[in-house]
Each structure stands twice: as C-alpha cells, then as structure tokens.
Amino acid sequence: MSDQGARPEDGNHPKVEIGWVIEADLTDELRQAAKTTANRLETYLQECMPMFDWIFDTLERPLDRGNGRAEPVQLLDAVEIDRDARGWDFAFVLTGRKLHGRQKAQVLGMTSGIFSTALISTAFLNSRGSPDSQSAAQRLYALSMHLFARLNGLSPDRSETFLRSVSGPDDLDRMKGLDAPSVRNLTAKMRDVADLRAEEMLEPEHGSVRFYVRSIWLNRGTLPDAILRMRPWVLPMRLPRLTTAAGSALAVLLMTAESWEVAANLSAAAIMVLSVLSLAATSTYLLKAQHLLASRQGPLREQRAVSNAGTVIAVVLGMGVTYLGVFIIAYLLATGLFGDRLLERWVGEAGLPSVRLSISGLVASLSLTIGALGASFEPYGYFRHVTQIDDEI
Numbered sequence: 001m002s003d004q005g006a007r008p009e010d011g012n013h014p015k016v017e018i019g020w021v022i023e024a025d026l027t028d029e030l031r032q033a034a035k036t037t038a039n040r041l042e043t044y045l046q047e048c049m050p051m052f053d054w055i056f057d058t059l060e061r062p063l064d065r066g067n068g069r070a071e072p073v074q075l076l077d078a079v080e081i082d083r084d085a086r087g088w089d090f091a092f093v094l095t096g097r098k099l100h101g102r103q104k105a106q107v108l109g110m111t112s113g114i115f116s117t118a119l120i121s122t123a124f125l126n127s128r129g130s131p132d133s134q135s136a137a138q139r140l141y142a143l144s145m146h147l148f149a150r151l152n153g154l155s156p157d158r159s160e161t162f163l164r165s166v167s168g169p170d171d172l173d174r175m176k177g178l179d180a181p182s183v184r185n186l187t188a189k190m191r192d193v194a195d196l197r198a199e200e201m202l203e204p205e206h207g208s209v210r211f212y213v214r215s216i217w218l219n220r221g222t223l224p225d226a227i228l229r230m231r232p233w234v235l236p237m238r239l240p241r242l243t244t245a246a247g248s249a250l251a252v253l254l255m256t257a258e259s260w261e262v263a264a265n266l267s268a269a270a271i272m273v274l275s276v277l278s279l280a281a282t283s284t285y286l287l288k289a290q291h292l293l294a295s296r297q298g299p300l301r302e303q304r305a306v307s308n309a310g311t312v313i314a315v316v317l318g319m320g321v322t323y324l325g326v327f328i329i330a331y332l333l334a335t336g337l338f339g340d341r342l343l344e345r346w347v348g349e350a351g352l353p354s355v356r357l358s359i360s361g362l363v364a365s366l367s368l369t370i371g372a373l374g375a376s377f378e379p380y381g382y383f384r385h386v387t388q389i390d391d392e393i
Helices: 028-048 072-086 133-151 169-174 180-193 208-218 223-229 232-238 240-254 257-264 268-289 302-337 340-347 349-375 382-388
Strands: 015-022 053-060 090-095 109-112 117-121
Touching: 015 028, 015 072, 028 053, 028 133, 053 072, 072 090, 072 109, 072 117, 072 302, 072 382, 090 133, 109 133, 117 133, 133 169, 208 302, 223 302, 232 240, 232 302, 232 382, 240 302, 240 349, 257 340, 257 349, 268 302, 268 349, 302 349, 302 382, 340 349
Parallel strands: 015 053, 015 090, 090 117
Antiparallel strands: 109 117
8 A cells, every 4th residue: 555645755754653552461472462563553554654754662561560450541541651751642552451341341442532542452352263373463453553543533334444343353354454545534634643742842931821722723633533532422421420410409409499489580691600600610620520631740741731621621511511401401391390370479470481491590500510529429430431532442
C-alpha cells in the first residue's frame, strides 16, 4: 500500500510519536511478540502514510503490578504520566492480565479517545482452535491496528480489513490491511495530530489559561470527535445510582404541595439561575469526587489540557442530558396527573399558567443535585470507566 502517498522531497516529515508500553506481567514470549508487533506497526504505517515520520518508543515496565484483573483507569493513569513526560501523540499499553470490562466479560482491548490511548490484553488472544504463539503474535498485530483505527474515529465494518468487527479472537485472523478510504481518513487525522503542540509554541510565562485556550484551539478538529466517542448523552443510563437518586427525588418533590408553592413563587429568571447553578455545581462536584481531571505537577502539556477539557465538556453535557430528561418527565407528569382544580387550591389561580414549567425546572435542578450525590457512590473506577473508555473490544 505504499502508493497511498508520496514522501515530500525536502524530507521534512511531521512526526507522529507512539508510545508502546509493555507491562511486566507478559511472558517472555509475548514480550518479544509485542516488540515485533511494534516494528510491524511502524513499518506498515510508514508504508501507508509515508508523509509522516513514525516514531515508536518502547517502554518496558520493570515491576509486576499483580495477578488479578487490570483496572483500565489505573493503566490510563500510569501511561498518562509517561505520555506527558515523553510527549507521545498516542500510547498503547499491553498487559497479560484480563482487563476489567464493564460491558463484556472477555475484553481483548479498549480505546480511550480523550487520552489517545489503547489498552490491550493478551489473556484471550489464544483460542482453543488456535493456541500456538505464532497465531497470538499475528492476532496482536491485527488487534493493535484495529484499535489504532478505532482510536482515530474509524468505525468497524464487515470487511476483511483491520476494521472488521471483532466479536472474538478468531475474527483477528481474517484481518489484512486497510482500504484506500480508511487510509485517507487516517491521513487527515494524522495531519491534525502531527501539528506543533501548544507547549512548543508558548513560553511557560504565558500562563495556564492561555495555554488551555491555545491547546483547545489547536485541537478543535479532533476534540469534538473524542467527546462524541465518550457518548455523554448515555451517561444517565450508564450510571444507575445517579438515575435512581434523581428519579426518587423527582417522585417525592413532584408529589409535595410545598414544592408547587415554592415553584409558583419563583420567577422564570430565578428558575433559570437555579438550573445553571445546579448544573455547574453537580458537574464540578463529580469532577472532583471522581478524580476525573489530571492534576499532576509539572510543565503544561497539550495532551493533558485536551483530555481535561474534553472530560469537563463531556461531564457537563452528560449532566445537562440528565437535567433535560428529568425536566421533560416532570413536565409530562405535571400535565397528566395534576389538574387545574387541584393546582388552584395549592398555588392559587394566578399561578396556574406557568406553574408546571416552574415546578419542572425546580424539580430537575434539585433532582440533579441529589442524583450527583448518588453517583458519588459508584464503585471505584466505574464513573471514570463509563466516561473515559470509549469501546470495549
């Protein structure tokens, strides 16, 4: 596929740096296969997109982190430190342990677009029908390319390429290469990735606010895609404690006459201010309580700024969707269950025209706050997993 592009004549190629982290829990045989896979990836990507200078930096972990299941968010935290220090554009983490999936029992790999990181487990690479190490090495290569494509926004399909949908390790045996449209899409993505980073443009004395603004502007083409892959609109459905707490608060508040009286005495502006404050407070609380933001000391890095900004936007959007859902349900219940005669006894005739909208806004604001408290009781790593892990393969 070397005909997909041509090298610039001046030889000045933009760099794309990829970190290849090999955890200590891999066997010697698989460690060697992992190193070979990194070389194969570098060769293939250079052939497909020769207009970039592909740099693979291999890092071997010196210490074993345990024999149990690997917690994805812990792997993300560890590799993020290395990515910051070494300036990688992408990172792969290879472990011999089983990845702790929330959607699947057997997970081959995961992607985190907001961290530009892919996690790979070799625990299920071998199948009963093909247990040899050579097959595992080939599958590791195919899985790595599949995850790299998914990490850059390409969707799985039914083809025989690296984008083939993966339902089990046997599907990796049928993968070979990328088609021309996929290479063009990856090339366009890499042009954004290979641009100068914000830390290479700004001096430290310019301040963190300007740095964050610059980083977001430089990544304006890729940041929205990363946020969309986080699917913030499904946050209420993936956080049962948040939804349960918010739903319980909705039922109690809506059935209380005092709530209607308070809503009737609040102006539309007051309801709007209360809603905005509730959204801001709950989003801030969850970001702090669930440790969703990278707050390490050290020089400012574009990757860290972008991941923090994307996480904040995704959480705010997710809580906004929750607020909107509670508001709509509250309004429908207020319209369907509470007649004018009943409400007239509670709030008086003067408050009838707008009281249903007011109670919906009040209930949504208070339910969102109570729901955030419920979400804080999610198991360790779960909230971060559902917000920062895009796909389980």
